[in-house]
Amino acid sequence: MRRTRSIYRAGGGYALPLIVDLLLVVVFAVIGRMSHSEGLSLAGIVTTGWPFVLGLLVGWVLVTLFRWKPWRPLPSGVFIWVVTVSGGMLLRLLVGDTAETAFVVVASIVLGAFLLLPRILFGTGRDVRGSAPRSPSVR
Numbered sequence: 001m002r003r004t005r006s007i008y009r010a011g012g013g014y015a016l017p018l019i020v021d022l023l024l025v026v027v028f029a030v031i032g033r034m035s036h037s038e039g040l041s042l043a044g045i046v047t048t049g050w051p052f053v054l055g056l057l058v059g060w061v062l063v064t065l066f067r068w069k070p071w072r073p074l075p076s077g078v079f080i081w082v083v084t085v086s087g088g089m090l091l092r093l094l095v096g097d098t099a100e101t102a103f104v105v106v107a108s109i110v111l112g113a114f115l116l117l118p119r120i121l122f123g124t125g126r127d128v129r130g131s132a133p134r135s136p137s138v139r
Helices: 015-035 042-065 073-094 101-122
Strands: 002-004 126-128
Touching: 015 042, 015 101, 042 073, 042 101, 073 101
Parallel strands: none
Antiparallel strands: none
């Protein structure tokens, strides 16, 4: 029996899943700015995205302290998603920005999809039974 490894978890390391999460949170910020016809300047993307990036990083730190496997959907993926959304919203409120109900709902759905789907699709690897190559029979 051979084991196939997930590309997402890169041999069990944390770097690739963290980079994927960070990129997807930035994509979330870009989509948000585009949907409201705001500029796509670097400063604008940073202004929109930093609370969620910081929330994501806090979630990652806690997951590693709990010694959970961050590429797994449960409990890590759900935990990182909840901390990203709640931390991002809390930080927005602390700096005087808004967190209207519709925005919280949309952000929760989009970030949930972005942070959980890669884990569900690529995060666990699977066992595959490989058949041993047959040697040619000699007669």
